[in-house]
Amino acid sequence: MSDANAPPLLTASRTPETSRVREGWLRLDDTDQQGGTLSFGGEWTLATATELDGRTRAMDPQTVTAVDLSAITRMDTAGAWLIHRTIAEIRGAGREVVATGLPERFGSLFDDVGRADLPDQLEERGPTWLTDMVLRVGEASFGLFREGRRLLSFYGMLLVKGGRLVVQPHRLRLTSLVHHLEQTGLYAVPIVALLSFLIGIVLAYQGADQLRRFGAELLTVNLLGLSILRELGALMTAIIVAGRSGSAFTAQIGTMKVNQEVDALETLGLDPVDILVLPRILALMVALPALTFLSDLVGIIGGGLMSWAVLDIPPDAFARQFREAVPINHLWVGLMKAPVFAFIIGMVGCYEGLKVTGSAESVGAQTTRAVVEAIFLVIVVDAGFSILFSTVGI
Amino acid sequence: MEADIADQPIIRIRGLHTRFGRQVVHEDLDLDVRRGEVIGVVGGSGTGKSVLLKEIIGLMAPAAGTIEVLGEDTGSLTTTGWEALRRRWGVLFQDGALFSSLTVAQNVQVPMREATDLPHDLMDELTRVKIGMVGLPHFACTRFPSQLSGGMRKRAGLARSLALDPELLFLDEPTAGLDPIGAAAFDDLIRGLQQSLGLTVVMITHDLDSLAAICDRIAVLVDRKVVVDTMEALMDMDHPWIRSYFHGPRGRAARRSHGP
Numbered sequence: 001m002s003d004a005n006a007p008p009l010l011t012a013s014r015t016p017e018t019s020r021v022r023e024g025w026l027r028l029d030d031t032d033q034q035g036g037t038l039s040f041g042g043e044w045t046l047a048t049a050t051e052l053d054g055r056t057r058a059m060d061p062q063t064v065t066a067v068d069l070s071a072i073t074r075m076d077t078a079g080a081w082l083i084h085r086t087i088a089e090i091r092g093a094g095r096e097v098v099a100t101g102l103p104e105r106f107g108s109l110f111d112d113v114g115r116a117d118l119p120d121q122l123e124e125r126g127p128t129w130l131t132d133m134v135l136r137v138g139e140a141s142f143g144l145f146r147e148g149r150r151l152l153s154f155y156g157m158l159l160v161k162g163g164r165l166v167v168q169p170h171r172l173r174l175t176s177l178v179h180h181l182e183q184t185g186l187y188a189v190p191i192v193a194l195l196s197f198l199i200g201i202v203l204a205y206q207g208a209d210q211l212r213r214f215g216a217e218l219l220t221v222n223l224l225g226l227s228i229l230r231e232l233g234a235l236m237t238a239i240i241v242a243g244r245s246g247s248a249f250t251a252q253i254g255t256m257k258v259n260q261e262v263d264a265l266e267t268l269g270l271d272p273v274d275i276l277v278l279p280r281i282l283a284l285m286v287a288l289p290a291l292t293f294l295s296d297l298v299g300i301i302g303g304g305l306m307s308w309a310v311l312d313i314p315p316d317a318f319a320r321q322f323r324e325a326v327p328i329n330h331l332w333v334g335l336m337k338a339p340v341f342a343f344i345i346g347m348v349g350c351y352e353g354l355k356v357t358g359s360a361e362s363v364g365a366q367t368t369r370a371v372v373e374a375i376f377l378v379i380v381v382d383a384g385f386s387i388l389f390s391t392v393g394i
Numbered sequence: 395m396e397a398d399i400a401d402q403p404i405i406r407i408r409g410l411h412t413r414f415g416r417q418v419v420h421e422d423l424d425l426d427v428r429r430g431e432v433i434g435v436v437g438g439s440g441t442g443k444s445v446l447l448k449e450i451i452g453l454m455a456p457a458a459g460t461i462e463v464l465g466e467d468t469g470s471l472t473t474t475g476w477e478a479l480r481r482r483w484g485v486l487f488q489d490g491a492l493f494s495s496l497t498v499a500q501n502v503q504v505p506m507r508e509a510t511d512l513p514h515d516l517m518d519e520l521t522r523v524k525i526g527m528v529g530l531p532h533f534a535c536t537r538f539p540s541q542l543s544g545g546m547r548k549r550a551g552l553a554r555s556l557a558l559d560p561e562l563l564f565l566d567e568p569t570a571g572l573d574p575i576g577a578a579a580f581d582d583l584i585r586g587l588q589q590s591l592g593l594t595v596v597m598i599t600h601d602l603d604s605l606a607a608i609c610d611r612i613a614v615l616v617d618r619k620v621v622v623d624t625m626e627a628l629m630d631m632d633h634p635w636i637r638s639y640f641h642g643p644r645g646r647a648a649r650r651s652h653g654p
Contacts, residue, residue: 045559046510046512046558046559049510049512049516049520050510050511050512050513050516053512053513053515053516054513076559076591077520077523077524077527077556077559077591078512078516078520078559081519081520081523082516085519105592108586108589108590109590109591109592111590112527112586112587112590113523113527115526116522116523116524116525116526116527358540359494359540360494361494361495361540
């Protein structure tokens with residue numbers, strides 16, 4: 001009875017590799033009271049290893065007197081290892097067995113695997129959690145001091161080399177300075193303006209909401225002027241620039257370090273600090289006050305528009321109140337801080353960039369550090385400024 | 395049937411075209427790699443050695459032509475078909491391409507974890523075996539790639555590419571950047587592993603010593619095609635590039651130390 005729909009025989013036999021059942025086995029034969037011959041056979045490969053692993057572990061080594069490998073048809077390193085391990089276990093149990101009958105074509109693989117067995121150590125033994133914690137805290141504290149000292153000496157070096165620039169202005173790389181002014185200043189205008197505008201709106205809205213309860217809506221103008229000019233303008237801009245340009249400094253210098261470009265500069269008799277660091281820091285010290293001024297301006301405009309919309313304070317009334325309530329020295333206080341912040345951001349960015357070692361991974365790690373350290377230092381210094389200015393009464 | 399399969403080429407490329415914009419790299423290129431051989435791929439800069447390798451292992455699609463690897467047409471494979479096929483070969487990139495956030499042992503275990511359901515103990519044991527087989531000392535297991543020398547990184551990369559006991563091994567400039575002693579040791583290692591594991595090896599190399607020492611045949615990329623033959627036969631060819639390649643001072647030196 002023939003089936004007309006049966007597939008042609010050829011397709012079934014075309015891939016005998018995949019259609020064959022892959023199996024390996026081990027069996028204990030010829031047992032007497034001493035034990036028996038352990039035979040290994042079939043396919044001992046990675047595909048069968050999971051199953052064979054369990055079976056070889058379940059076997060009792062005390063029952064084996066001889067090992068026969070002649071029935072093995074396929075073997076790879078996984079299989080060879082399992083057989084090795086089993087034989088080692090039998091010998092470990094005090095039974096002197098000899099493995100016989102291994103097909104010749106597997107001989108060198110079997111020997112290679114036997115030689116490759118390494119001492120059992122894949123993970124280094126770590127300390128307990130308590131010592132580990134003490135270790136980490138200690139390492140971090142010492143690291144902090146070490147880092148602080150190094151940053152301080154980097155600061156000193158910058159002062160010396162910056163001072164040299166005043167005496168020998170020809171050392172200044174003008175092209176580089178202009179390039180970085182463009183990168184850190186001009187290209188940062190849209191993001192700084194947008195964020196400052198939004199901050200102005202938020203401040204005006206929140207301020208108006210609270211002050212209206214006391215019937216003192218007009219004081220929103222004072223709030224806006226004081227907080228933006230004195231604090232938020234400079235601080236916000238510094239944080240944006242730290243994220244945008246400080247990180248870029250680290251990544252640029254770090255990549256050059258990985259490519260050994262910094263070493264190349266030095267061997268050519270050029271000072272990496274003159275060429276890479278000072279133009280960046282100087283550019284930032286010019287760009288950041290300008291950006292801060294822009295931020296002040298746009299923030300006030302945003303706040304003014306919001307006051308007009310929510311509080312019905314028309315622009316001319318806003319301007320009059322602003323001139324009366326906000327003395328000009330608030331603006332100076334804010335703008336004075338900007339170059340200091342710029343110096344910190346630039347210094348930390350370049351310092352972390354120069355600290356990059358070897359790998360591309362280290363560039364990423366140092367960049368993260370640069371941003372966190374720069375923002376941290378900026379806020380700490382800002383707090384210092386607040387105290388200073390309130391003591392001298394500006 | 396078994397014998398039939400053994401005789402079939404393990405890689406079979408027909409009518410391969412590769413273009414980058416208007417620049418033609420390969421034109422109507424045919425290549426067969428036989429099972430169990432070590433084949434070296436050479437060619438001048440820009441002749442598309444690395445591109446050919448990328449096309450074979452499916453990192454790049456050719457403009458035209460068919461590539462069959464281990465009997466599968468790579469152009470018409472499904473995603474699952476690709477996954478299964480990729481597990482049957484290993485690739486060693488130039489600097490090992492180890493995952494930098496993992497230790498050497500963890501690197502070797504990545505393919506095992508992804509592709510098999512081996513018990514953890516066995517996986518650890520096999521990892522040790524592989525790392526030992528490529529000639530690394532046991533302390534290398536716990537090291538990160540950045541803590542190893544270039545030669546050790548290559549060996550670790552080789553251990554990872556052998557993790558799943560592949561049938562086919564691709565090597566991209568395996569001896570580049572090694573000192574002559576390290577390079578010779580690496581050649582020996584590859585030859586030894588190739589013989590005991592029954593591997594087919596395709597290696598891109600510029601190292602004439604490697605070509606002379608371990609390659610059964612050499613594929614030369616010239617004129618957008620490939621010329622394959624043994625080193626002796628290639629020496630007698632008239633093609634100007636092949637002549638200057640094998641008859642230059644380096645070619646002569648390599649032949650003196652290895653060849654008949």
